[in-house]
Amino acid sequence: MSAFEAALPHSLHLPLPLNAAQLRKTDPAVVAEVDRLLDDHTDAEIVDILNARGLRPGVAERFSLRILYILRRTYGLEDRFTRLRRQGLLTLEEVSQLLGADPSTVKIWASAGHVASHIYNDKGQRLFERPTTLQLACQWCGDPIPARPGLRRGRKWCSPNCCTAAYKSRKRAARRIAQRQGAA
16 A cells, blocks of 8 residues: 555545435334324324324424324325224214114213214214114004104103003003902
8 A cells, every 4th residue: 555545534434314305204113103093093192192102203393183184194094084984883874864863862872871982083073883772662562762852861652642552551551440449
């Protein structure tokens, strides 16, 4: 080696720096975690979970709902509503039609836990599992009792006619009992 070659500085080989798009890209592990969390949580819950774990979205300091929306759209992740519908859950209109009940009644039943449901967004909107028992039966004729929000709970008859018939039947039975007691 000549004195000239020995005097040259040594070359340092470094990888090329990342471009701006690569710097802003979210870690694939974080994207996979978001995909997993979408099965069981709403967007706001996911943002809280990711921030609590200290995960970061690209160059931002914290996750926000907007960042999560953009992340879902960029990576083609289905939202919670689509995932639950794919599992066979029903919308409010579908389950209310199936039950013969007003949508407001179905909401009350869901919040009371009488109808199984899953919240799919941050507004508290729900998708419903297919109910196993559809309706109560009329105690007079056996027909299903339609549920309407204005009607009182514990309704036993499907129509005013059945209610009247049941009332008259009870009245006749009471008269017969009174006649027997009077004859005895």
